[in-house]
Amino acid sequence: MLSATVELLLGTYRADPDGTAHTGRLEQGEWPPSPSRLFAALVAADGTRDRCRYTDGSELEFLEAAPAPFIEAAIEVYHQQLESRFVVKQTGRSQPKKQQQEYVARDAALVRPGVRVTPRQPVIRYLWPVEVEDRQLRALQTRAARIGYLGCADSPVRVRVERIPDESEVANDLMYAPDPDGAVSVDVPVPGRLRLLDAAFDEWTEHGTSVGRNQSPALSAKVRYRSPRAEAHAASSGRIVASLVLRPSLSGRRISSVTATFKAAVLDRFQELIGDPPAELHGHGFAERGYDLAHFLALPDVGHSHARGRIHGVALWLPAACDDDVASAVRDVVHSIRRLVGPGVDASTEVWAGQRKPRAAAPGRWVGPSRRWVTAFPAVHERHVPLTLEEICRWCDHARVPHPSSFRSLRSALMPGAVSLMPSEVHRQGMPSRPYSHLELLFEEPVRGPIVIGSGRQRGFGLCAPVGDRSTLPKPERHRD
Incomplete structure (x- = not known):
């Protein structure tokens, strides 16, 4: 069985689960942190294809093809809505220049940071019921050691990947477990996720920030989970x-x-x-x-x-x-x-x-x-x-x-x-x-x-x-x- 333990170094976690933070309507932060968040962090840790420096990328293909993991995460969490604020931004040369009182030729941008989640226990563990080869395990451990944060950049983490015996698995009623009749929807990586990420990166590399298409729908694969406390x-x-x-x-x-x-x-x-x-x-x-x-x-x-x-x-x-x-x-x-x-x-x-x-x-x-x-x-x-x-x-x-x-x-x-x-x-x-x-x-x-x-x-x-x-x-x- 493959295990990934994520420690929240500041005891908090911030991520936008449904893309509604920028609308000002986000009331609840993402919890538990989805396996797709961890997968994206592993991808960013050493890249894919010819951008890999320390691994060959096959471990990511193995992980995206694995079944949805069990998630051991705190049940009692506090959701803190963060205050929206204005920040200054540099106006491009081709855009009409606007002026602020203190900042000449700069415009203001509204930033809605969303919701910060504070769990009672700042540790999350993911358990995949699969057998992992030593080569794949070492590659995943290398990537995990290079992860700095999960979700937003103000959520620093320390990640540890290891192989554990099946008998050490925590009882299913103590963790979020995949269940078609469950009430919690969690995004998980699925086969083809790497291909979509690479396509999005290539498009961004070619066209830069002018790309207007939102990749979120294509990169979403929701799976029903049963809460560890059905209440x-x-x-x-x-x-x-x-x-x-x-x-x-x-x-x-x-x-x-x-x-x-x-x-x-x-x-x-x-x-x-x-x-x-x-x-x-x-x-x-x-x-x-x-x-x-x-x-x-x-x-x-x-x-x-x-x-x-x-x-x-x-x-x-x-x-x-x-x-x-x-x-x-x-x-x-x-x-x-x-x-x-x-x-x-x-x-x-x-x-x-x-x-x-x-x-x-x-x-x-x-x-x-x-x-x-x-x-x-x-x-x-x-x-x-x-x-x-x-x-x-x-x-x-x-x-x-x-x-x-x-x-x-x-x-x-x-x-x-x-x-x-x-x-x-x-x-x-x-x-x-x-x-x-x-x-x-x-x-x-x-x-x-x-x-x-x-x-x-x-x-x-x-x-x-x-x-x-x-x-x-x-x-x-x-x-x-």
């Missing part, structure tokens, strides 16, 4: 792509207004920044049945003795089938929202970026896994029929959730802080009213969330919280509503 993003049936902290927190009884205001803000902001919102956000334009829509979730404080059910955050859930580019755009839009104002709602927002408090606003609070899930907000019934296990399983099918082995339902809350609502606080004006209940679901095996069930799940009703594995207790019996 950071995803679920089996979808993923939370963005979460905002509300200040001050709001009463849980205002869930309808909070989620409606959040949805309106996202749609308006998307239209303003990008264009027409995708169908997953509003539901219009689908030609067939069976599609999933975004869930606009209110995140209450529940599940402990001092819980009061106040809404400390909002989050946007997207279905697993949603395109990565759409998810990235939606994430940027949500992170650009600075305030939510609506009927009974007035709160400033702050991007959730790994803060320990408030815990309710952390997406991981709603992921699990667990065998036992209890509603924080009541679930709205899908039909006017008796509530049976068969009917609950029907709801779960619609929500892409496994079938529970048993359930319990009550009109009142089933855990501390869970919000009990009046009919006027659940039903929308002018829409038909339906019964609603709090539920406790018990599964045979641990299930990973988020779990949101019932006909009001797009509005945040039926949001469930994992409450621990009660496998040693009798299964809950079914009761009336």
Whole structure:
């Protein structure tokens, strides 16, 4: 197994993951540092083709053909948005000269440095499950010793490449692992990457800075990864792509207004920044049945003795089938929202970026896994029929959730802080009213969330919280509503 260990010498890392730093819309830095960053640094360390001085370049072809590596990186990171600033630039002779007060014949340029990431542990390790020859290993070690930085030049690093025995591999649940159902998109080198880099270099050499074509799309190959702490993003049936902290927190009884205001803000902001919102956000334009829509979730404080059910955050859930580019755009839009104002709602927002408090606003609070899930907000019934296990399983099918082995339902809350609502606080004006209940679901095996069930799940009703594995207790019996 091939291992590359990257030590962040200043304890920070800065890179622009999607090319949005120059627009001023970048809210989150790249984390974990993509394998493509390391690959590009290895290429730059000794060049390619006839520019190689200490290697022959075959080790790069070997590395680009290797499968996507496991990535061991810190889970707790802090994203610091850096202030934009103006710098002076020299005006070319062919351009009309502009003047500044202090610098004659010079113009000003706006520089947006983006976001600096500070991890709790400033070490990243990449593990490729391949056998590497001694010659290739020595060449990679030579290149690694010549790497000065990763990402931007103000992220100095020290890189070490080595061969390790397979038995020393860290358990997969402690690292980012390639997974088609994962929620984190990471750029990795693929066969042909060297050819594209060489072509871009040749074009730049021939035409210089006049080349206007952006090579980023051609040099991007996204692979889905499963986070080492699934609570950071995803679920089996979808993923939370963005979460905002509300200040001050709001009463849980205002869930309808909070989620409606959040949805309106996202749609308006998307239209303003990008264009027409995708169908997953509003539901219009689908030609067939069976599609999933975004869930606009209110995140209450529940599940402990001092819980009061106040809404400390909002989050946007997207279905697993949603395109990565759409998810990235939606994430940027949500992170650009600075305030939510609506009927009974007035709160400033702050991007959730790994803060320990408030815990309710952390997406991981709603992921699990667990065998036992209890509603924080009541679930709205899908039909006017008796509530049976068969009917609950029907709801779960619609929500892409496994079938529970048993359930319990009550009109009142089933855990501390869970919000009990009046009919006027659940039903929308002018829409038909339906019964609603709090539920406790018990599964045979641990299930990973988020779990949101019932006909009001797009509005945040039926949001469930994992409450621990009660496998040693009798299964809950079914009761009336």
